[in-house]
Amino acid sequence: MTGYDVRKKLEAALRSRAAEARTEHPLSFAQRPLLLLHRMNPGSASYNVGFTARFAGGFDPAALHRATGSLVGRHAALRTTFTLDGQTVHGWLEPSFAEVDARQWSAERVDEEVRAAYLEPFDLAAGPLVRVRVFAVAEGEGVVLLTVHHVVCDFWSLGVIVAELEQLYLAEAERRPAQLAAGNVPYSDFVTRQRSMIDGPQGGAARSYWHERLSGRHEPVRWPRFETDPAATEGASVVFPITTDVSDGVVALAKAEGATPYAVLLTAFQILVGRYTGRRDVLVGSPFAGRTDPSLAECVGNFVNPVVLRADLGDGVSFREQLGRTRSAVVEALQHHEYPFELLVSELAPRRVDDRNPIFQAMFSYQKPARYPALAGLYIADEDAADVPWAGLTARPYRLDQQDDQLELVLEVVHDGDRLVGLLKYRKAVFTDAAARDVITNYLALLRAALAEPGLGVADLPMPVAVEADSGTRRAPAAGTARSAAPIALERRVLAVWKEVLGREAIGSDDNFFDLGGNSMLLMRVHELLADDAAEAPLTVNELFRYPTPASLARRLGQTTATAAAGRDRASSRRVQLAEGTARGARLRARQRSGAEGSRDV
Numbered sequence: 001m002t003g004y005d006v007r008k009k010l011e012a013a014l015r016s017r018a019a020e021a022r023t024e025h026p027l028s029f030a031q032r033p034l035l036l037l038h039r040m041n042p043g044s045a046s047y048n049v050g051f052t053a054r055f056a057g058g059f060d061p062a063a064l065h066r067a068t069g070s071l072v073g074r075h076a077a078l079r080t081t082f083t084l085d086g087q088t089v090h091g092w093l094e095p096s097f098a099e100v101d102a103r104q105w106s107a108e109r110v111d112e113e114v115r116a117a118y119l120e121p122f123d124l125a126a127g128p129l130v131r132v133r134v135f136a137v138a139e140g141e142g143v144v145l146l147t148v149h150h151v152v153c154d155f156w157s158l159g160v161i162v163a164e165l166e167q168l169y170l171a172e173a174e175r176r177p178a179q180l181a182a183g184n185v186p187y188s189d190f191v192t193r194q195r196s197m198i199d200g201p202q203g204g205a206a207r208s209y210w211h212e213r214l215s216g217r218h219e220p221v222r223w224p225r226f227e228t229d230p231a232a233t234e235g236a237s238v239v240f241p242i243t244t245d246v247s248d249g250v251v252a253l254a255k256a257e258g259a260t261p262y263a264v265l266l267t268a269f270q271i272l273v274g275r276y277t278g279r280r281d282v283l284v285g286s287p288f289a290g291r292t293d294p295s296l297a298e299c300v301g302n303f304v305n306p307v308v309l310r311a312d313l314g315d316g317v318s319f320r321e322q323l324g325r326t327r328s329a330v331v332e333a334l335q336h337h338e339y340p341f342e343l344l345v346s347e348l349a350p351r352r353v354d355d356r357n358p359i360f361q362a363m364f365s366y367q368k369p370a371r372y373p374a375l376a377g378l379y380i381a382d383e384d385a386a387d388v389p390w391a392g393l394t395a396r397p398y399r400l401d402q403q404d405d406q407l408e409l410v411l412e413v414v415h416d417g418d419r420l421v422g423l424l425k426y427r428k429a430v431f432t433d434a435a436a437r438d439v440i441t442n443y444l445a446l447l448r449a450a451l452a453e454p455g456l457g458v459a460d461l462p463m464p465v466a467v468e469a470d471s472g473t474r475r476a477p478a479a480g481t482a483r484s485a486a487p488i489a490l491e492r493r494v495l496a497v498w499k500e501v502l503g504r505e506a507i508g509s510d511d512n513f514f515d516l517g518g519n520s521m522l523l524m525r526v527h528e529l530l531a532d533d534a535a536e537a538p539l540t541v542n543e544l545f546r547y548p549t550p551a552s553l554a555r556r557l558g559q560t561t562a563t564a565a566a567g568r569d570r571a572s573s574r575r576v577q578l579a580e581g582t583a584r585g586a587r588l589r590a591r592q593r594s595g596a597e598g599s600r601d602v
């Protein structure tokens with residue numbers, strides 16, 4: 001038995017012993033809303049983080065399997081399970097790994113199966129929250145899908161994972177120990193530091209800044225109306241090239257104005273959102289990495305925190321001046337970006353509408369992987385993305401259209417080497433595919449015009465595809481379609497639950513839950529207390545967002561109860577009819593038998 005074999009045997013024994021160990025930790029503010037969203041829609045893949053590549057040149061699935069186990073052993077976040085009350089770190093939690101023989105499959109079937117595997121939901125309570133699927137397409141060649149839930153992984157973490165897997169795979173292939181530093185800081189340390197920051201002077205200063213910066217009412221934006229399916233729940237994405245002249249122009253203008261390419265691209269996006277929504281006060285979210293402590297650089301977890309970047313487009317300044325404002329806003333946001341967005345939302349208590357994101361509904365992201373730069377091309381996987389050397393193999397980009405319905409409109413610009421690539425994500429209930437392509441056309445046109453003539457006023461920048469912002473007017477209901485009365489008993493029940501959860505007595509039938517101080521976590525309590533009242537037709541958490549007043553929620557409960565009762569009545573009537581038919585059939589058969597026997601006697 002070699003030294004490598006001895007180490008592996010010892011490793012297996014230690015993992016078996018560690019499997020019973022558990023440590024409990026509180027949730028971070030980034031994790032709390034993800035758990036709520038998962039509770040609302042446990043079958044959704046919206047927060048699955050996926051990585052795909054086609055590995056060639058002697059790829060060994062068994063070595064990758066062992067490397068995945070070593071990766072999970074290194075990072076506590078990948079051995080974690082969740083409830084709404086906290087997270088449990090397991091001493092050992094076996095990752096999900098499977099190899100599929102796809103050598104006889106067509107390319108189309110491989111694509112379909114990879115996509116289907118990516119869309120498999122995670123069980124956050126049972127785990128594991130990392131899985132690897134290998135589709136062996138040829139000898140020594142396989143398409144690898146790595147999927148991790150966002151509650152334990154962000155884009156930076158994905159870079160850490162891919163980089164470490166490369167070293168771990170190479171070590172397994174060569175049957176030797178990996179040359180990786182030990183002692184990663186656990187994610188739970190970040191949670192402790194975050195809570196300490198919030199309670200200290202830094203948290204107080206950040207709280208004051210954001211409350212002042214985001215003062216006022218924040219109603220959700222109204223996008224132009226397209227011929228979409230309002231019931232659509234999925235999202236879509238489109239990759240588009242940003243030509244070299246535009247990329248060079250972005251870098252040149254940023255340098256000339258003392259800004260960054262991020263600020264130039266963001267400013268153009270804010271103008272685009274303003275045009276599409278008809279708003280001059282534009283709020284766009286942008287994810288910040290949240291790793292200010294260098295010791296967290298190699299830690300896997302969800303550190304990302306969205307910050308709200310507010311733009312005033314109402315005074316018709318030039319693009320150059322607007323860029324200066326954006327630069328200042330970004331600098332200020334960086335100074336206060338550690339204050340959790342989820343906490344900020346609970347403090348500002350904006351009015352919630354349906355399941356729409358509070359405060360902002362559009363996001364801009366600039367991805368430039370620092371930990372593993374090659375991740376950019378593998379992530380975007382467009383036709384110009386280059387192959388990447390990986391652990392003595394060749395990693396070929398493999399395009400995966402990820403589930404992208406987290407927000408209504410998201411623009412990601414990925415920095416891959418010396419080029420920029422765009423990725424537009426959108427909700428199909430808001431934008432059609434054609435409308436999304438028009439968004440790209442208009443964004444690139446705005447950007448080109450601003451780069452060519454930065455002194456041009458933001459209102460004068462051209463958009464080739466005209467859009468008309470939604471005025472918000474709604475057609476009046478036809479005669480005889482007045483709102484039906486809510487069942488009195490159900491409304492009283494809803495009011496009683498709200499009073500208990502919100503700790504208030506004076507609540508009216510048309511009061512909005514969120515206007516009264518409600519938040520997502522309190523809504524979960526409402527859901528639990530009303531579960532018995534909706535037992536016949538279970539009430540989803542999503543519906544609590546859609547029916548935010550006692551009257552509307554009571555009507556929903558009443559309508560569903562009536563529908564369920566009608567269904568029972570129809571089923572009962574059908575059973576009676578079947579029984580009667582069976583009885584008639586039995587009597588007829590009896591008479592026929594009697595007649596036949598009489599004939600035989602003659």
